[in-house]
Amino acid sequence: MKVTVVGAGGNVGSTVVDVLAQRDICKEIVAVDIEKKDGDKTFYPSKGRGLDQWESAPVNLFDTRINGTVDYADTAGSDVCVITAGVPRRPGMSRDDLLEINANIVGDVSKKLAEHSPETIIIVVSNPLDVMVQVAKESSGLPYERVMGMAGILDTARFRAFIASELDVSPKDIQALLMGGHGDTMVPLPRFTTLAGMPITHFIDEDRLQEIVDRAKKGGGEIVGLMGTSAWYAPGAAAAQMVEAILLDQNRIFPVCAHIDGEYGIDDLYIGVPVKLGTGGVKEVIEVALNEEEQDLLNESAKAVRSTLDEFRELMNK
Ligand SMILES: NC(=O)C1=CN([C@@H]2O[C@H](COP(=O)(O)OP(=O)(O)OC[C@H]3O[C@@H](n4cnc5c(N)ncnc54)[C@H](O)[C@@H]3O)[C@@H](O)[C@H]2O)C=CC1
Numbered sequence: 001m002k003v004t005v006v007g008a009g010g011n012v013g014s015t016v017v018d019v020l021a022q023r024d025i026c027k028e029i030v031a032v033d034i035e036k037k038d039g040d041k042t043f044y045p046s047k048g049r050g051l052d053q054w055e056s057a058p059v060n061l062f063d064t065r066i067n068g069t070v071d072y073a074d075t076a077g078s079d080v081c082v083i084t085a086g087v088p089r090r091p092g093m094s095r096d097d098l099l100e101i102n103a104n105i106v107g108d109v110s111k112k113l114a115e116h117s118p119e120t121i122i123i124v125v126s127n128p129l130d131v132m133v134q135v136a137k138e139s140s141g142l143p144y145e146r147v148m149g150m151a152g153i154l155d156t157a158r159f160r161a162f163i164a165s166e167l168d169v170s171p172k173d174i175q176a177l178l179m180g181g182h183g184d185t186m187v188p189l190p191r192f193t194t195l196a197g198m199p200i201t202h203f204i205d206e207d208r209l210q211e212i213v214d215r216a217k218k219g220g221g222e223i224v225g226l227m228g229t230s231a232w233y234a235p236g237a238a239a240a241q242m243v244e245a246i247l248l249d250q251n252r253i254f255p256v257c258a259h260i261d262g263e264y265g266i267d268d269l270y271i272g273v274p275v276k277l278g279t280g281g282v283k284e285v286i287e288v289a290l291n292e293e294e295q296d297l298l299n300e301s302a303k304a305v306r307s308t309l310d311e312f313r314e315l316m317n318k
Pocket residue numbers: 006007008009010011012013032033034045084085086087088089098102105108109124125126127129150151154182229230231232235
């Protein structure tokens with residue numbers, strides 16, 4: 001099993017490499033990034049971080065080889081590729097502000113990855129997520145089920161963590177579902193959120209739950225406000241969990257940015273929905289009956305994703 005992570009010299013990418021290596025479930029991780037010039041000096045963040053991470057193997061007790069590189073030839077034959085390449089937002093920016101710069105990067109990277117690994121599965125992390133997944137799909141030419149995005153695991157993890165703090169219970173016992181785009185219109189679904197199988201609405205009153213939902217929706221921005229750049233531990237762990245589900249054919253049910261066409265009444269769009277994830281990528285989009293309010297929120301979110309997608313198409317036609 002071989003996994004490539006592009007953007008591995010950066011925060012999210014290096015976390016994906018670290019988490020995956022420590023799980024010790026693949027033979028090799030290829031850590032790709034670009035070279036960086038500083039005056040007359042050239043630096044190689046992916047080689048540096050990759051080497052540092054490999055040097056942690058004897059202490060952290062894993063066998064996974066980590067190969068830092070700037071050469072896509074090294075990525076050939078990857079089973080899964082994770083794309084975290086691009087620019088993160090700064091305070092005052094929305095994820096959509098990254099559209100133009102990251103579309104160019106993600107488009108270029110996806111094309112190169114598919115050229116070297118035509119059978120691979122791509123997981124996109126770069127923002128604005130839902131549109132970047134569409135960019136990766138079009139640039140790679142890979143089938144829909146083999147191109148997807150990570151956002152829902154992170155967004156539900158935030159929601160779950162906040163609920164665990166609120167109730168002073170283990171986050172392991174909170175399960176939650178969230179749908180929609182990875183932006184302000186994302187749709188956490190309290191009706192499908194449980195504490196050890198018991199509806200969360202039994203434990204937290206409606207107003208307080210709404211406050212927690214709102215905090216989860218703005219969870220990315222909360223971190224940007226605290227750090228001046230965006231999160232990486234939870235995003236990196238979430239992307240690694242998707243890689244693991246695919247490599248080990250776990251058939252995990254996760255909210256994933258996947259392509260739907262008709263499901264939930266939405267045509268031809270990459271957006272967050274629950275899926276079954278395993279060998280070959282997205283095996284199935286799971287449809288659950290939403291009530292009118294939930295469906296309206298999902299439709300709103302789809303509208304917001306489509307509007308960013310239209311913006312991307314306009315940029316490409318310029
Ligand atoms: N989907 C999600 O839930 C999340 C998405 N993100 C997004 O992930 C992306 C990465 O965030 P960070 O790791 O914090 O940023 P970072 O700046 O720490 O790392 C990005 C890396 O991408 C590399 N890069 C840029 N152009 C490249 C190219 N053409 N080829 C290969 N590598 C290239 C940079 O050199 C840098 O090392 C951002 O777009 C951010 O918004 C971040 C957190 C969560």
